[in-house]
Amino acid sequence: MKRPSKPPAPARFSRSLTDYIYDPKARALALQAIVALLLVWFVWAIVDNTIRNLEAQGIASGFGFLDNTAGFDISQSLIAYANTMSYGRAFLVGLFNTLLVAVIGVVLATIVGFVIGIARLSGNWLIAALASVYIETLRNIPPLLMLFAVYFGVLKALPSPRNSLELPFSSYLNTRGLYFPAPVWGEGTWLFVAGVLVGVAGAVFLYLNARRKFILTGKADSIALPQLILVVGVAAIAFLAAGSPLSFDYPQAGRFNLKGGMTILPEFIALLAGLTLYTAAFIAEIVRSGILSVAKGQHEAAAALGLHRGQIMRLVVIPQALRVIIPPLTNQYLNLTKNSSLAVAIGYPDLVSVFAGTVLNQTNQAVEVILITMSVYLVLSLLTSVFMNWFNARVALVER
Amino acid sequence: MRVSARTGPPRIEAIGPLRWMRENLFSSAFNSALTVIGGVISVWLAWGVADWALLRAVFTGSDGSACRVEGAGACWPFVIHKFQMFMYGRYPDDQIWRVNFTYFLALAGLVPLMLPNVPGKLWLSIYMIVVFPVIAFFLLTGSEWLGLEIVETEKWGGLLVTLVVACVGIAASFPLGILLALARRSELPLIKWLAIGFIEFVRGVPLVTVLFFASVMLPLFLPENVTFDKLLRALIGVALFSAAYLAEVVRGGLQAVPRGQFEAADALGLNYPLKMGLIVLPQALKLVIPGIVNSFIALFKDTSLVLIIGLFDLLGIVQQAVASDAKWFSPQTAVTGYVFAAFVFWLFCFSMSRYSAWLESRLDTGHKH
Numbered sequence: 001m002k003r004p005s006k007p008p009a010p011a012r013f014s015r016s017l018t019d020y021i022y023d024p025k026a027r028a029l030a031l032q033a034i035v036a037l038l039l040v041w042f043v044w045a046i047v048d049n050t051i052r053n054l055e056a057q058g059i060a061s062g063f064g065f066l067d068n069t070a071g072f073d074i075s076q077s078l079i080a081y082a083n084t085m086s087y088g089r090a091f092l093v094g095l096f097n098t099l100l101v102a103v104i105g106v107v108l109a110t111i112v113g114f115v116i117g118i119a120r121l122s123g124n125w126l127i128a129a130l131a132s133v134y135i136e137t138l139r140n141i142p143p144l145l146m147l148f149a150v151y152f153g154v155l156k157a158l159p160s161p162r163n164s165l166e167l168p169f170s171s172y173l174n175t176r177g178l179y180f181p182a183p184v185w186g187e188g189t190w191l192f193v194a195g196v197l198v199g200v201a202g203a204v205f206l207y208l209n210a211r212r213k214f215i216l217t218g219k220a221d222s223i224a225l226p227q228l229i230l231v232v233g234v235a236a237i238a239f240l241a242a243g244s245p246l247s248f249d250y251p252q253a254g255r256f257n258l259k260g261g262m263t264i265l266p267e268f269i270a271l272l273a274g275l276t277l278y279t280a281a282f283i284a285e286i287v288r289s290g291i292l293s294v295a296k297g298q299h300e301a302a303a304a305l306g307l308h309r310g311q312i313m314r315l316v317v318i319p320q321a322l323r324v325i326i327p328p329l330t331n332q333y334l335n336l337t338k339n340s341s342l343a344v345a346i347g348y349p350d351l352v353s354v355f356a357g358t359v360l361n362q363t364n365q366a367v368e369v370i371l372i373t374m375s376v377y378l379v380l381s382l383l384t385s386v387f388m389n390w391f392n393a394r395v396a397l398v399e400r
Numbered sequence: 401m402r403v404s405a406r407t408g409p410p411r412i413e414a415i416g417p418l419r420w421m422r423e424n425l426f427s428s429a430f431n432s433a434l435t436v437i438g439g440v441i442s443v444w445l446a447w448g449v450a451d452w453a454l455l456r457a458v459f460t461g462s463d464g465s466a467c468r469v470e471g472a473g474a475c476w477p478f479v480i481h482k483f484q485m486f487m488y489g490r491y492p493d494d495q496i497w498r499v500n501f502t503y504f505l506a507l508a509g510l511v512p513l514m515l516p517n518v519p520g521k522l523w524l525s526i527y528m529i530v531v532f533p534v535i536a537f538f539l540l541t542g543s544e545w546l547g548l549e550i551v552e553t554e555k556w557g558g559l560l561v562t563l564v565v566a567c568v569g570i571a572a573s574f575p576l577g578i579l580l581a582l583a584r585r586s587e588l589p590l591i592k593w594l595a596i597g598f599i600e601f602v603r604g605v606p607l608v609t610v611l612f613f614a615s616v617m618l619p620l621f622l623p624e625n626v627t628f629d630k631l632l633r634a635l636i637g638v639a640l641f642s643a644a645y646l647a648e649v650v651r652g653g654l655q656a657v658p659r660g661q662f663e664a665a666d667a668l669g670l671n672y673p674l675k676m677g678l679i680v681l682p683q684a685l686k687l688v689i690p691g692i693v694n695s696f697i698a699l700f701k702d703t704s705l706v707l708i709i710g711l712f713d714l715l716g717i718v719q720q721a722v723a724s725d726a727k728w729f730s731p732q733t734a735v736t737g738y739v740f741a742a743f744v745f746w747l748f749c750f751s752m753s754r755y756s757a758w759l760e761s762r763l764d765t766g767h768k769h
Contacts, residue, residue: 032588039594049624053624126435127438140701140749140750141701142702142704143701144715148715148719148738149735149742154735156734339606340606341609345708370612377609378604
């Protein structure tokens with residue numbers, strides 16, 4: 001065999017094209033480069049088109065509009081607001097209204113959901129069946145339909161302000177909402193507040209004391225009643241000592257509507273009722289699956305220790321069930337917060353209704369308004385997730 | 401202790417309904433009290449519904465005057481007279497057979513596909529995925545070439561729009577959701593982070609804002625002379641929204657497939673599409689069927705939101721009829737309309753959830769604990 005005249009080439013430093021095609025790393029890089037290029041082109045095309053369209057339609061851009069005068073009224077606001085204030089202020093009003101309905105809705109839905117979920121597991125056949133009917137009915141109906149049914153079907157069918165329904169405690173219910181006396185705090189309120197604080201501090205002291213005794217001796221004192229007496233008693237004494245600084249502003253019948261007092265808008269009631277009833281059906285199923293996930297042996301072991309049924313639930317079952325319940329429960333809280341945007345359909349002044357509705361129509365600055373609205377919900381979602389993850393980590397099973 | 405050997409039939413309270421009642425309704429004083437309270441609530445509810453929907457209800461009449469009687473219950477003539485409106489919107493009378501024919505074609509493919517024992521699943525799938533959408537598109541929108549009158553989507557409404565949005569949403573979001581889930585599990589950082597960004601962004605915002613986005617921002621993104629059908633814009637929004645949720649469901653399934661399956665596919669020399677298509681996805685999707693059906697139920701309920709951007713789905717058209725038709729105005733018209741809409745939505749969602757539960761029990765191959 002003839003030896004090659006040239007010496008063999010040293011290890012090859014240059015690679016042919018086929019080598020690259022069959023190299024996974026090179027292929028991955030190439031694929032990502034193509035995707036990146038497409039992405040850049042896509043974003044550039046959108047931005048370019050948008051700028052052209054905005055120019056053609058004569059729409060301003062930038063966030064300067066937030067300082068302009070809003071010029072419209074908002075039916076409910078937690079912070080001072082008048083139509084001479086800016087769009088930025090209107091945004092804040094909408095944001096607080098969203099937060100208000102979301103927070104109250106989460107609390108109510110959790111309570112209703114836990115009650116229904118436990119009822120579904122009841123040994124009583126009738127109670128379990130009623131809970132099933134509730135769950136299977138409500139979670140298969142769109143929440144928006146429930147809002148409409150409560151708002152247009154029930155609340156709008158209430159009597160007009162002239163023939164308001166009279167409720168206890170000088171409250172009235174009519175098609176404009178629920179009216180009830182507003183508390184007015186007079187001089188000396190600080191003394192009452194101080195009394196409440198002292199009472200609570202005393203109750204905390206009692207709890208810490210009982211806990212120390214329990215750890216040292218194993219004897220559990222019942223301290224609920226002394227705590228209650230302490231808090232209510234001290235607060236009552238302080239209230240009287242300050243000269244009863246509380247009076248009420250009662251709603252009075254005016255010419256067209258009731259005046260004075262506090263009002264809860266029918267839109268708020270409808271939104272809260274719809275969101276609560278709908279979300280509670282899902283929370284009930286989560287609670288049920290959580291409780292079922294606790295092994296039967298845990299119930300039996302707790303019963304063998306002599307705990308009664310309430311204690312078994314409170315001390316043994318619920319703490320273990322919470323580990324299963326919390327992650328999906330977080331999702332339901334987020335869903336409720338996001339569903340509160342349905343407010344726009346019945347005119348409750350939430351963030352979407354005020355900002356993505358009225359402000360968008362007045363300014364036409366769709367890009368900025370929609371981006372701000374979406375970011376708010378994103379941030380709310382992230383904050384809720386972070387908090388619930390922290391809470392979940394606290395109750396999670398500590399394993400090796 | 402004396403043990404008595406009792407002969408003859410068992411005591412009456414030890415068998416049958418009485419025993420069942422004692423164990424399930426009156427086992428303790430607390431339970432008995434609950435039963436009484438629950439019984440009162442059930443009777444009150446059942447009586448209230450029957451009284452409103454049947455006893456005091458109005459069944460005949462040609463306008464709202466029959467329902468404006470003091471103490472009248474449900475106003476059924478309203479639903480009867482508006483039934484065609486609620487089902488088809490303003491779709492022309494003489495063309496409604498096209499919608500019905502589309503429903504028939506859909507059922508002809510779907511029913512045998514959903515029953516596990518019917519053979520020919522592959523051909524049925526091809527029919528439903530490729531053939532049916534094309535036929536349905538031309539049947540519903542019309543085509544000069546086929547001699548079918550063109551019906552603009554503005555005339556569509558009611559249950560037709562609800563079903564079109566839901567079905568197109570499902571059909572579009574399913575492949576998109578699988579792609580997103582695969583991308584999120586990809587080893588390529590850029591693709592992975594793009595998928596994570598998209599999924600988490602969409603899941604973090606309400607559908608209402610996505611629909612607003614689709615309705616006011618999408619037109620700005622397009623070149624000036626391109627315009628979009630309103631229904632199509634809503635469809636894009638709904639499909640993107642649903643895909644993000646579906647992607648998370650599918651990701652759960654992908655994570656549940658044992659690592660050995662991936663490695664075995666690699667060892668056989670399968671490339672990525674074959675590995676995923678033949679080995680991983682069939683197992684992953686089967687695991688998450690209940691989750692997928694739940695996403696579809698959620699999507700079906702979410703279609704009602706399109707009324708916010710001015711489309712008339714079933715809820716939108718009922719809402720329009722109760723709010724703006726003075727001829728039918730009566731105190732019970734609104735409630736009757738909502739009850740009807742709620743019943744239709746409930747029927748669809750409830751049957752889907754029952755089907756999913758049944759499928760889950762059938763597909764359970766005993767791998768769960």
